[in-house]
Every structure is written in C-alpha cells, then in structure tokens.
Amino acid sequence: MNDDFPVGLLFGLLFLLIALSGFFSSSETGMMSINRYRLSHQANSGQRNAKRVMRLLARPDRLIGVILIGNNFVNNLAASIATIIAIHFFGDVSGPAISTAILTIVVLIFAEVTPKTFAAVKPERIAYPASMILEPLLKLLYPLVWVVNVISNGLLRLLGVKNIDGNGDNLTRDELRTVVHEAGTLIPHRHQAMLLSILDLENVTVNDIMVPRHEVVGIDLDDSLEDILTQIRTSQHTRLPVFKGDINSIIGMLHLRNAARFLSRGEVTKAAIVQEAREPYFIPESTPLHTQLLNFQKQKRRIGIVVDEYGDVEGLVTLEDILEEIVGEFTTDVAGQEQDMLPQSDGSHVIDGTANIRDINKSLGWHLPTDGPKTLNGVILEHLESFPDGPACLQIGNIRMEILEMRDNLITSVSCWPGTRRVLAESDAGD
Structure with missing residues (x-):
C-alpha cells in the first residue's frame, strides 16, 4: 500500500463515509415519514425549519435524487476503501470477498437499519437538521440532479405516473x-x-331528523278564537305553523314574540294572527343537512316546512334539530326521549312505536337499519311485511323485540333488548 495513504487514515475515512451513508439513509426516511399536516401547521406558524422541509418536499423527485446521489457516492467510495484495506491485510485473492461481507454487515446495521428506524420513529428530529444540509447540497448538485430527474421522470411517465409533485396529500x-x-x-x-x-x-337528510307531520303542533284557523288564544298563551314552542283545516293548507309561521302585538290589543281577530305570521319556508325532504344548514343561514330562517315531491307537508325541521346532530341532544329534549325509551330492570327497553330509529341507535348504541322507514313502527312492519294480529316476537339484526301494544294499525309499544337467538314472529310460528 502507498505510504501516502496510511491505514489509519483510510479507516478514518471509511468511518466517515459510513456515517455519511447513515445520514443520507435517515434523511430519506425522515423526510418521507414526517407528518405532512403537522409540518404544514408549523410552516404556517412561521417555523423556518418547517418551511425549508416543505420546500424540499414540494418536489420529492429532486429531494430523493440528491439524497440517492449522495448515498450512492459515499457507499461506492466506502466499498473501494474497504477493498483497499482488506487487500492490505488479507491479500489480493480473499481481500475483496472479505471486505464485501464485512462492509455489507456494517452498512446494513450502522448505515441502514439503525438510522432509518430512528428516523421513522423520530422523523422531525432528523428531517429538520438534515434539511439545512440537503437544501444547499441540492443547489450545488442541481445539474446532476436535473439530468437524473429528467431520465427517471421520463420512465415514470411511461409507467403512467403523470404528477410527481408533493401536493397529493388531500x-x-x-x-x-x-x-x-x-x-x-x-x-x-x-x-x-x-x-x-x-x-x-x-x-343525513332533513327527512331523517324532522318532526313528523302527526307530531307538529300548530294553529288551526278553523278552531275557535278562544281555543287559538289559549294555545298561544300556553304553547311551549316559540314558533307555530298557522294553517286552515289541514296542515297542507299552511298560511305562515307565527313567532310568539310577534303574538304580543295583537294580544296587547283589546280585540283579537284571526286576521290579526294571519297578519303577524311570516310566509312559510318550504324544504324538499331529500335536502342534505349540510346544505340545509347553509340555506337557513342564507335565508335568515330557523324553521322550515318539509314537503315531499308532490308538495304535501311531511313535517318540519328547525335549526336546533340540525345543531343537535352536531353537538348532541339539548337538555330540553332529553325528557321526551326518555319517555319514548323506558329502561327496564331486566335490561330491556320499552320503546314507543313512533320513536325515531336514529334516536334509538344514538341513545342505546344499537344498529337498527336507517336506510328505510324512519320509525320503529315502520321498521317492524317492513320486517313482518304485514300487520300482526296481536302481540308478536321478532328479531332485527341482533335486537330482539316483542310487540306489546297496537292501536289503529299502529304499533304503539315495543319491548326491545339485545340478543343473538332468532325468534320467529308468532304469525310465522303458527303456520
């Protein structure tokens, strides 16, 4: 071996190259493993390191290009130096084979697995300091990186990859x-x-959360004036629909705040009530909730009348109903829900047949089907495909049910509890 290159110097250079190989390997893993959303937040907050990493990741082909150019250069140079050292100690015949075996193990442990694992676990601790070296190195080696990227990107286009920027993380x-x-x-x-x-x-559509038509409380102008005034004075609602005879003949919505104007007068007429009512706001039953929330905001409304495709009134929905879908039930409605779903000592619940399926699922953590009828009564009738002659048992999903009471072709009370054993309806069992 030439005395100009003592063994100690070669060993030192070899260790330095292995360390550089570990740097490039960890930099690649750290850059690619970093949380892009946390990085974007930190960059928007003004952190310089984050902004620098964002600039590098904007063109991953260039970033990977400069990392791999550096990594391959130091690995090849390390292999050459390791071969020279091995030949010095083991001769020309066995030296190259021994250097290959030893260097492979050393590089694998100290320049690949260990640094890459650390970078995968702590990407920010690697990516931020590494970016201070990689950015100027990219500028220095840009001509070579550009040539490599032109060739590699051309091959990628042949494979169907058109977009190579780093903005596909939506x-x-x-x-x-x-x-x-x-x-x-x-x-x-x-x-x-x-x-x-x-x-x-x-x-979710407004049809899923609306107050159904039969539960809507409103002012019927066909009622006597005395009954109407009593209803206004005792109403628990701040807004009441005003209609004549049938809710399909709705005239407007009366805000009880406005009712004070005619109640303060000596004589109240139905015409005065109609005059204070605001024009009704109609909503198609298939309107998604996120759309209706924006519509309420644009129209400066808090309540709307839900109609079907034929224009018939299906119910009404309020802004509060939509907000409850986001923040949960308000305390003013909890009592009503508890009346619809009464827990029993044996773990079952006695549920009103008109209870909304989505409310049942949310309150009890069940998974009754919501893509069909909206009420428990409707789901049971759809499952049975007929009106039961009397009390019957059935199972929908993993929920077992016993019909307790029916009135006027309406299931009014059902006992429900989770179970796994299928119970046939009595009407089926008797066949």
Whole structure:
C-alpha cells in the first residue's frame, strides 16, 4: 500500500463515509415519514425549519435524487476503501470477498437499519437538521440532479405516473374520519363526536331528523278564537305553523314574540294572527343537512316546512334539530326521549312505536337499519311485511323485540333488548 495513504487514515475515512451513508439513509426516511399536516401547521406558524422541509418536499423527485446521489457516492467510495484495506491485510485473492461481507454487515446495521428506524420513529428530529444540509447540497448538485430527474421522470411517465409533485396529500372524508378516531387523547372525546357528526351531515337528510307531520303542533284557523288564544298563551314552542283545516293548507309561521302585538290589543281577530305570521319556508325532504344548514343561514330562517315531491307537508325541521346532530341532544329534549325509551330492570327497553330509529341507535348504541322507514313502527312492519294480529316476537339484526301494544294499525309499544337467538314472529310460528 502507498505510504501516502496510511491505514489509519483510510479507516478514518471509511468511518466517515459510513456515517455519511447513515445520514443520507435517515434523511430519506425522515423526510418521507414526517407528518405532512403537522409540518404544514408549523410552516404556517412561521417555523423556518418547517418551511425549508416543505420546500424540499414540494418536489420529492429532486429531494430523493440528491439524497440517492449522495448515498450512492459515499457507499461506492466506502466499498473501494474497504477493498483497499482488506487487500492490505488479507491479500489480493480473499481481500475483496472479505471486505464485501464485512462492509455489507456494517452498512446494513450502522448505515441502514439503525438510522432509518430512528428516523421513522423520530422523523422531525432528523428531517429538520438534515434539511439545512440537503437544501444547499441540492443547489450545488442541481445539474446532476436535473439530468437524473429528467431520465427517471421520463420512465415514470411511461409507467403512467403523470404528477410527481408533493401536493397529493388531500384527505377523503373517510380518511379524515380515521384521523379523528386515531387522535386519541389529543382531541377530547366530546370534540371527536362533534367532528364526526359534522362529517356525517352530508349523509343525513332533513327527512331523517324532522318532526313528523302527526307530531307538529300548530294553529288551526278553523278552531275557535278562544281555543287559538289559549294555545298561544300556553304553547311551549316559540314558533307555530298557522294553517286552515289541514296542515297542507299552511298560511305562515307565527313567532310568539310577534303574538304580543295583537294580544296587547283589546280585540283579537284571526286576521290579526294571519297578519303577524311570516310566509312559510318550504324544504324538499331529500335536502342534505349540510346544505340545509347553509340555506337557513342564507335565508335568515330557523324553521322550515318539509314537503315531499308532490308538495304535501311531511313535517318540519328547525335549526336546533340540525345543531343537535352536531353537538348532541339539548337538555330540553332529553325528557321526551326518555319517555319514548323506558329502561327496564331486566335490561330491556320499552320503546314507543313512533320513536325515531336514529334516536334509538344514538341513545342505546344499537344498529337498527336507517336506510328505510324512519320509525320503529315502520321498521317492524317492513320486517313482518304485514300487520300482526296481536302481540308478536321478532328479531332485527341482533335486537330482539316483542310487540306489546297496537292501536289503529299502529304499533304503539315495543319491548326491545339485545340478543343473538332468532325468534320467529308468532304469525310465522303458527303456520
């Protein structure tokens, strides 16, 4: 061996090259493993390191190009030096083979597995300081990086890859839902539920949450004036629909704040009530909740009349109903829901047949089907495909049910409890 290159110097240079190889390997993993959304937030907050990493990741082909050029250069140079050292100690015949075996193990442990694993676990601790070296190195080696990228990008286009920038990290709704779920303690459970509810607004229509027609409380102008005034004075609602004879003949919506104007007069007439009523606001029953929320805001409304495709009134929906889908039930409605779903000592619940399926699922954590009828009565009748002659048992999904009471072709009371054994309806069992 030439005395100009002593063995000690070669060993030192070899260790330096292995360290540089570990740097490039960890830089590649750290850059590619870093959380892009946290990085974007930090860059928007003005952190220089984050902005520098964002600039490098904007063109991943250039970033990978400069990293691999550096990594291959130091690895090849390390292999040459290791061969020279091995030949010095083991001769020309066995030296190259021994250097290859030893260097492979050393590089694998100290320049690949260890640094890459650390970078995958702590990407920010690697990416931020590495960017201070990689950015000027990219400028220095840009001509070579450009040539490599032109060739590699051409090959990628032949394989069908058109877009090579780093801006393809947009999340779908389902992916965002997963992010919220996996946030754990970083986001309080209550806030997670609200975020997930906002994501679900597009999948829910006003028909799913409206107050059904038969439960709507309003002012019928065919009633006596005395009954109307009593209803206004004792109403628990701040807004009442005004109609004549039938709710399909709706005239307007009366805000009880405006009712004070004619109640303060000595003589009250039905014409005065109509005059204070605001023009009704109609909503198609298939309108998604996120759209209706914006419509309420644009129209400066808080309540709307839900109509079907024929223009018949199906019910009404309020701004509060939509907000409850996001933040949960308000305390003013809890008592009403508890009356619809009465828990029993044996773990079952006696549920009103008119109870909304979505409300049942949310309150009890069940998974009754919501893509068909909206009430428990409708779901049972759809399952049975006929009106039962009397009390009957059935099972829908993993929920077992016993019909307790029927009135006027309407199931009014059902006992429900989770179970796994299918119970046939008595009407079927008797065949």
